[in-house]
Amino acid sequence: MGIAIGIMVIVALGMVTGGLKASTTSTLKAGAAEISVVQTGSGNYGSGRIDESRVTDLLNISGVKETAGTLRATNTSTSGSSTADVSGSSTGTGTTDTSSGQGSFGGFSVTGMDPDKLSLAGIEDVDGALYSNESTNEVIIGKTTSTNLDKNVGDTINLFGKDFTITGIYETGNFMTDAGAFMSLSTLQNLTNNDNQVSSIAVKIDENANATEVSEAIETAYPNELSTTTAASMASRMNTALNTIDTANWAISLLAIIIGGVGVVNTMVMSVFERTREIGVLKAVGWKEKRILGMILGESVVLTLIAAVVGTVVAVIGVVALLSVYFSGTIEPSFALDIFIRAFVVAFVVGIIGGLYPAYRAARLSPTEALRYE
Amino acid sequence: MNNGVEGDKNMDTEENIIEIRNLKKSYDDGKIKALNGLDLEVKKGEFLSIMGPSGSGKSTLLNMIGALDVADEGKIKVAGIDLTKTSKLNEFRSKEIGFVFQMHNLIPNLTVLENVEIPMYESDLSTDQMKERALKLLKSVNLEDKRDQIPTKLSGGERQRVAIARALVNHPSIILADEPTGALDSKTGDVILKLLRDLHEKENVTLVMVTHEPYVGKMADRIVNVLDGKIQ
Numbered sequence: 001m002g003i004a005i006g007i008m009v010i011v012a013l014g015m016v017t018g019g020l021k022a023s024t025t026s027t028l029k030a031g032a033a034e035i036s037v038v039q040t041g042s043g044n045y046g047s048g049r050i051d052e053s054r055v056t057d058l059l060n061i062s063g064v065k066e067t068a069g070t071l072r073a074t075n076t077s078t079s080g081s082s083t084a085d086v087s088g089s090s091t092g093t094g095t096t097d098t099s100s101g102q103g104s105f106g107g108f109s110v111t112g113m114d115p116d117k118l119s120l121a122g123i124e125d126v127d128g129a130l131y132s133n134e135s136t137n138e139v140i141i142g143k144t145t146s147t148n149l150d151k152n153v154g155d156t157i158n159l160f161g162k163d164f165t166i167t168g169i170y171e172t173g174n175f176m177t178d179a180g181a182f183m184s185l186s187t188l189q190n191l192t193n194n195d196n197q198v199s200s201i202a203v204k205i206d207e208n209a210n211a212t213e214v215s216e217a218i219e220t221a222y223p224n225e226l227s228t229t230t231a232a233s234m235a236s237r238m239n240t241a242l243n244t245i246d247t248a249n250w251a252i253s254l255l256a257i258i259i260g261g262v263g264v265v266n267t268m269v270m271s272v273f274e275r276t277r278e279i280g281v282l283k284a285v286g287w288k289e290k291r292i293l294g295m296i297l298g299e300s301v302v303l304t305l306i307a308a309v310v311g312t313v314v315a316v317i318g319v320v321a322l323l324s325v326y327f328s329g330t331i332e333p334s335f336a337l338d339i340f341i342r343a344f345v346v347a348f349v350v351g352i353i354g355g356l357y358p359a360y361r362a363a364r365l366s367p368t369e370a371l372r373y374e
Numbered sequence: 375m376n377n378g379v380e381g382d383k384n385m386d387t388e389e390n391i392i393e394i395r396n397l398k399k400s401y402d403d404g405k406i407k408a409l410n411g412l413d414l415e416v417k418k419g420e421f422l423s424i425m426g427p428s429g430s431g432k433s434t435l436l437n438m439i440g441a442l443d444v445a446d447e448g449k450i451k452v453a454g455i456d457l458t459k460t461s462k463l464n465e466f467r468s469k470e471i472g473f474v475f476q477m478h479n480l481i482p483n484l485t486v487l488e489n490v491e492i493p494m495y496e497s498d499l500s501t502d503q504m505k506e507r508a509l510k511l512l513k514s515v516n517l518e519d520k521r522d523q524i525p526t527k528l529s530g531g532e533r534q535r536v537a538i539a540r541a542l543v544n545h546p547s548i549i550l551a552d553e554p555t556g557a558l559d560s561k562t563g564d565v566i567l568k569l570l571r572d573l574h575e576k577e578n579v580t581l582v583m584v585t586h587e588p589y590v591g592k593m594a595d596r597i598v599n600v601l602d603g604k605i606q
Contacts, residue, residue: 285468285540286496
């Protein structure tokens with residue numbers, strides 16, 4: 001039971017962190033902007049506003065190849081009359097959406113952006129068509145949004161109290177971006193009363209430019225006005241957090257080995273006690289010590305592997321169910337082979353370590369004493 | 375018979391399969407002298423009964439012959455093997471000795487067939503060969519139809535017959551039976567004794583049986599009485 005719980009925790013944490021890691025990696029995909037620029041003092045997620053003229057101003061900074069202004073707002077309802085809750089949140093390169101109001105949490109993030117610049121948000125392919133810059137009623141939605149709201153290309157969706165036609169569905173691999181929607185920048189500016197303002201600027205740099213140096217150049221050119229975050233540092237911060245979880249997972253693995261090992265020792269010592277006479281018979285008929293050792297160790301390993309199977313099955317069912325209920329598919333569980341290999345290696349090691357002492361004890365039993373055992 | 379078990383064969387004589395000289399064994403730091411300079415010779419193919427009161431040392435003697443225990447002093451040579459010198463006691467037991475205990479000592483979660491196969495796990499026989507040999511023995515004790523049952527479903531007599539089949543499955547030189555009828559009623563006990571004697575004659579295997587019941591002892595070719603760790 002203890003081993004099954006330990007394995008369950010290892011698999012569950014592995015599946016969740018694996019899913020988050022895959023999403024983080026997608027923020028660094030080729031083509032996406034390397035730098036996100038927000039208003040100074042607005043925090044990482046850019047709750048402030050930047051004058052839209054800065055989008056073209058930044059092109060004059062050495063190393064800047066391309067820029068795109070983005071405005072982000074949170075739509076709190078997708079049917080009937082909607083209320084606009086402008087959060088203007090923006091992260092990293094402007095490709096990720098950290099709005100807390102997504103999916104089943106009560107709303108999802110809508111980003112206004114030039115359709116020609118969507119690659120800077122990590123959107124490369126769209127199933128269907130892009131919205132046009134001039135359109136006032138076209139939108140593309142992420143795959144997760146599509147699934148959650150059961151909306152497809154051609155359907156109508158009500159955003160900020162206005163009906164939009166879904167022209168395409170995109171998938172970036174980033175669970176936050178995929179849980180949002182994109183429309184023309186000017187349309188969103190009008191809908192949220194943010195004319196000529198953006199919440200962040202996505203910056204793509206020249207091939208030979210250094211993201212950190214360009215970031216510093218932007219902040220130097222616009223002191224106390226613009227702050228920057230590089231995609232690499234954002235991903236690094238997320239990876240650091242995920243690595244902490246990963247380290248905790250290893251610590252849990254170690255604890256599982258120790259606690260599970262004690263449990264196995266206890267179980268197997270009891271088993272050897274109960275079967276003392278049986279072991280005496282096996283020695284009487286000529287079984288060698290190593291065969292008895294192997295038998296007890298084998299039983300110990302089988303015991304822990306059965307526990308591993310139970311723990312894994314419970315973890316998979318539990319994680320899939322929890323993520324689908326509480327995260328509505330925004331975080332996809334990872335089914336990477338190494339997660340399951342780790343779980344079964346831990347179970348195997350626990351089986352061997354836990355079975356060693358009882359097996360040694362059984363193998364060293366005196367046959368006459370074992371046969372006399374009541 | 376040696377069957378490859380290493381040992382000193384110099385003290386062997388042609389007709390004695392068991393030779394014991396001045397055998398001593400004590401327990402509790404010498405406080406209990408189970409065997410106190412015991413001498414015994416058993417001829418090959420003989421049926422010997424060892425009798426004596428409780429605590430006389432007869433079971434200890436049987437354990438010494440079967441290499442389940444080691445002597446403190448003296449010489450004990452069985453089937454040509456000097457048990458005070460060989461280190462391969464497991465191999466000796468596997469090849470030369472078949473045990474029949476008072477409490478059959480079958481493994482409860484294994485089938486009758488698997489119980490009979492157990493001693494052959496240390497041999498080079500294939501799975502099919504082991505099965506074939508075990509079935510042959512089960513047939514000889516009239517339990518072929520019970521092969522797939524577990525021991526708890528069998529009567530006391532049937533369990534002891536399975537134990538006899540298990541004891542014979544490696545074609546041992548000697549069968550050591552410790553009170554084989556002690557846990558059975560007299561009628562079933564007679565059946566078991568007859569079976570043991572028949573198999574001893576048919577297989578030409580030496581049979582050494584410990585008993586405290588005179589009528590059981592009388593079935594043997596020879597009776598020796600043990601008292602205070604010595605043959606009387």
